[in-house]
Amino acid sequence: MPFVEAAIPTLSSTVLARPTAIAPWYFRLLVFGATCIPIGALWDISWHSTIGRDTFWTPAHIVTYMGGLIPGLVCGWLALKTHFFGSESERAAAVSFWGFRAPIGAWVTIWGAFTMLLSAPFDDWWHNTYGLDVEILSPPHSLLAAGMFFVATGVLLLMVSLQNRSPDTENHGRFLFIFTGGIMLLMAAVFLTEKSFPNQHRSAEFYRAAAITYPLYLAALARASKLRWPATIAAGVYTGVLLLLIWILPLFPAEPKLAPIYNPVDHMVPPAFPVLLVVPAIGIDLLMRFPGRRSGWLRDSALAVGLALVFLALFMPVQWWFSKFLLSPAADNWFFAGGEWMPYASKPGPWIHSYWPTAAKEHIVPFKQLLWIGLFAVISSRVGLAFGTWMSRVKR
Amino acid sequence: MKTLFTLAILWPVVLLAHIGSPNVFYEGSAGPYALRVIIQPPDVIPGLARITVRALASNVSKISVLPARWDTGTKGAPSPDPAKPVRGDANLFAAELWLMTGGAYSIIVNAEGASGTGTTVVPINSVATARRVMPRWFGGLLGAWGGALVLALISLIGAATRESVLSPGETPSRGRICRARATMVLGTGVIGLALWGGKVWWDAVDRDYRNNKLYRADRLYAEVRTNNSQAILELTRNVDRWGARPIIPEHGKLMHMFLVRQPDLEAFAHLHPVKTGEHSFESALPPVPAGKYRIYADITHESGFTQTLVSEVSLGADANATSFTPTDPDDSWRIGRINLLTTKSAHCQMGSR
Structure with a gap:
């Protein structure tokens, strides 16, 4: 039966006294694999925006498959090694799952890899039934996204358990943990792509999506990490990887291979400029200095309100006015990639440099919507703190 | 789905399809080359169209194809895709093209060979027609x-x-x-x-x-009325989303209508109703025998999108009126057993029986 707790091996005192926290060689491989996921996804979006036509074996798809395969295979090996060939200390530092023992992060990653595999035949049937989907969000793509999320979460848990087992005087796993957290922030941003173009940065819909998503990640990382600026570093990782893609992708010539072509691009279309998450992340890191890593139900609920207020107070005005610059001709260059994100199938027009919806007389967020955005930010922060508290204690 | 029954061949070009079969069969010239092109449109959109090109003489060395949507034309089309020769048949070529949106497309076929280059255009409809259930x-x-x-x-x-x-x-x-x-x-x-x-x-x-x-042809409603002993067939089109664009003439006629008696096929008429309102047409009925008739009405929209609208009507003894003035001088009908699906059948003379 899957829910019966297996016997947990106890450790002898000499084993317990031995230090256990040094990053194994395959941890960097796991982080590399997790990094492949959003890079492959963003490259694939660029491919579909530029060339349109693809096959199962495009380079972008291969990078995404590597993102699932490498962590999946490494964690599968880790699970087999721990259960069948592990030392007493290795098996004791694992959790029990259906009678087998391995670190919790390994199980989560394996689950994510199998979910990514399941999404493939489902997605193929979906295309044959409803037509090739040209959106990011569809039920099979959401299943794939869930698989990717769990693959990366498993890697995150392996890194954080290494950090938590390390003495405070050593920093094993700290940077790997926060780097992986930044990669997961990037994955979340990819999922929000269709709601996050600069033209949408004066709409309630964009801020609602941002409030539901970003505080959760930033709060969780800020609570769980032992670094001084965890949310800021994670936001920096998100920004840095996205900027690299914005600058590198257009260097490659390409042309659309599908009709109708309304925008005849001649190079790979880059993603839109990243949202300035670094700014609210700094505020979150500063606020988190006060409670530190202490938690409690009431304390964290109050803290969640504070985190939500800090996030919105910094994020909204910064993004509100920065988007005006991004929509101006001054941003039409290789650095900011102004309107360069437009795919081949979009008709050029004044709408590219306007706020959406263009029919609205003025772009403001109504007060009632602002209240909802605030509520979502509080809930997101609270869930993030709960998750972060748990992660700060994970040792297996 | 569309059907085109051609009875008069005035041009060396034939386009055929059938109700129940979405495939397009084309036989014509691409410059100096005689080609037969068969297109299997995708049944979901976006989807892959499968194109087969047969050179009717052994003088074609290369075939390439590209899709052009009605509102973007070749300007909005990608560079042509080469069609691969099929193993075992030197005159047969095959290609696949993605059709990304619904609507009217032209498949442009380029041929190259010893006599130079030639191009021909095959119009097709790109619509979703399949309704699949998960096995x-x-x-x-x-x-x-x-x-x-x-x-x-x-x-x-x-x-x-x-x-x-x-x-x-x-x-x-x-x-x-x-x-x-x-x-x-x-x-x-x-x-x-x-x-x-x-x-x-x-x-x-x-x-x-x-x-x-999912594509749905406009609904067509048919009624018969009598006007001074002349039976008039009235048609009303219930416009769906695919039929919103205005209709344009095809070979000079806004509508080509075919009446086929069921189930014995013993009477057939090819009529050209005139427009009487925004979505209504009428045509004088020739002296065909009473019975149940299937109606197939072909129309073409401004975008090049074509539809075959289907309906039924029962004609009584009144339809066989003693006086008949055709609505259009090219209207024709035939009484007696007919062969359908012929590519080169005799042109029906007005008044022939």
Whole structure:
């Protein structure tokens, strides 16, 4: 039966006294694999925006498959090694799952890899039934996204358990943990792509999506990490990887291979400029200095309100006015990639440099919507703190 | 789906398709080269069109194809795709093209050979016509796999709560085990909610596909009235989303209508109703015998999109009027057994029986 707790091996005192926290060689491989996921996804979006036509074996798809395969295979090996060939200390530092023992992060990653595999035949049937989907969000793509999320979460848990087992005087796993957290922030941003173009940065819909998503990640990382600026570093990782893609992708010539072509691009279309998450992340890191890593139900609920207020107070005005610059001709260059994100199938027009919806007389967020955005930010922060508290204690 | 029954061949070009078969058959010239082109349009959009080109003489060395949508033309088309020669037949070439949107397309076929280059254009409709259901075995496989993943996830939630925060070698307390079970119950609820949300989303996509994307020809309603002993067939078109664009003439006529008696096919008429209102037409009925008739009405929209509208009408003895003035000078009819689906049948003379 899957829910019966297996016997947990106890450790002898000499084993317990031995230090256990040094990053194994395959941890960097796991982080590399997790990094492949959003890079492959963003490259694939660029491919579909530029060339349109693809096959199962495009380079972008291969990078995404590597993102699932490498962590999946490494964690599968880790699970087999721990259960069948592990030392007493290795098996004791694992959790029990259906009678087998391995670190919790390994199980989560394996689950994510199998979910990514399941999404493939489902997605193929979906295309044959409803037509090739040209959106990011569809039920099979959401299943794939869930698989990717769990693959990366498993890697995150392996890194954080290494950090938590390390003495405070050593920093094993700290940077790997926060780097992986930044990669997961990037994955979340990819999922929000269709709601996050600069033209949408004066709409309630964009801020609602941002409030539901970003505080959760930033709060969780800020609570769980032992670094001084965890949310800021994670936001920096998100920004840095996205900027690299914005600058590198257009260097490659390409042309659309599908009709109708309304925008005849001649190079790979880059993603839109990243949202300035670094700014609210700094505020979150500063606020988190006060409670530190202490938690409690009431304390964290109050803290969640504070985190939500800090996030919105910094994020909204910064993004509100920065988007005006991004929509101006001054941003039409290789650095900011102004309107360069437009795919081949979009008709050029004044709408590219306007706020959406263009029919609205003025772009403001109504007060009632602002209240909802605030509520979502509080809930997101609270869930993030709960998750972060748990992660700060994970040792297996 | 469309059907075109050609009875008069005035041009060396034939385009044929049939109701029930969406494929397009084209035989004509691309410059100096005689070609036969068969296009299997995709049945879901976006989807792949399969194109087969047969050179009717052994003088073609290369074939390339490209899709051009009606509103973008070749300017909005990609560079041509080469059609690959089919092994074992030097005159046969095959290609696939993605049609990304619904509407009227032209498949441009370029031929190259010893006599230079030539181009021809084959119009096709790009519409979703398939309504597929997931095969049971496949649904079962996905369900079993998904079910295993759900069970696994619930177990993982329990394992994470029960043991992940313990120091190596520590055993979970009774309180921790209870908390793990409670978390698993809560997790089951959350997973159930997510699955229900996924089902609602899938149902919405399916409903949108059925109501808005699946092609439905305009409905055609037919009625007969008598005007001074002349039977008049009135047609009214109930316009669906595909028929919103204005109609343009094809060979000089806004509508080509075919009346075929059922089930014996003993009477046939090719008429050209005139427009009497925004969506209505009428035509004088020739002296055909009483009976039940199927109506096939071909129209072409401004975008090049074509439709065959289908209806039925019962004609009584009044239809066989003693006086008949045709609505259009090219109207024709025939009484007696006819051969359908002929590419070069004799042109029916007005008044012939």
